[in-house]
Amino acid sequence: MTTKLILTHEVTGLGEPGDVIEVKDGYARNYLVPRGLATTWTKGAEKQVAAIRGARSKRAIATAADAAAVRDKLEATTVRISARAGESGRLFGAVTTSDIAAAVSSAGGPTLDRRKIEVPAPIKTLGSFRVHVRLHADVSADLDVEVVPSA
Incomplete structure (x- = not known):
């Protein structure tokens, strides 16, 4: 089974903050969510994704x-x-x-x-x-x- 998550921090090999990913249930439940690296995906979380991406673009080097x-x-x-x-x-x-x-x-x-x-x-x-x-x-x-x- 897989779980859909939104990354809140950069995870090497998975993605950047604001990315929506699918990972195995155990990886999500035992590692990503308890450490605050990701949150569970919901329909209402799209606003949160937009805010995370906006903050990331301000910090990132443009080109x-x-x-x-x-x-x-x-x-x-x-x-x-x-x-x-x-x-x-x-x-x-x-x-x-x-x-x-x-x-x-x-x-x-x-x-x-x-x-x-x-x-x-x-x-x-x-x-x-x-x-x-x-x-x-x-x-x-x-x-x-x-x-x-x-x-």
Whole structure:
């Protein structure tokens, strides 16, 4: 059996917020709905879909050409994030996607949506890391992040 849902957040491999999808009942009941990633589809939810799509279009980069320009700017820069660390270089906590988005903005880069930043493994040590940023449906960038100890 399948269930018809409306995505409220981006889910890799399924779609963007506002997309109407059909998935297996168990996936909907046990994963998507409890985590707030989707809501059940109803006839009255069409207004909600329109509102989600409108908000998404305001946040999104308009064209692939604009996204390519942003990609070139991001790949040319290295973002530095200072964090508290112990003697062995292990952080007290972790560097989050929100920290990365804020560091890019403060370095003079574009404003990024934290949900578009993909960190392959949690950043919990000092050093250099590479994160993936989805800018547009066809355009993505690899961003170099350097975590340095705070003074």
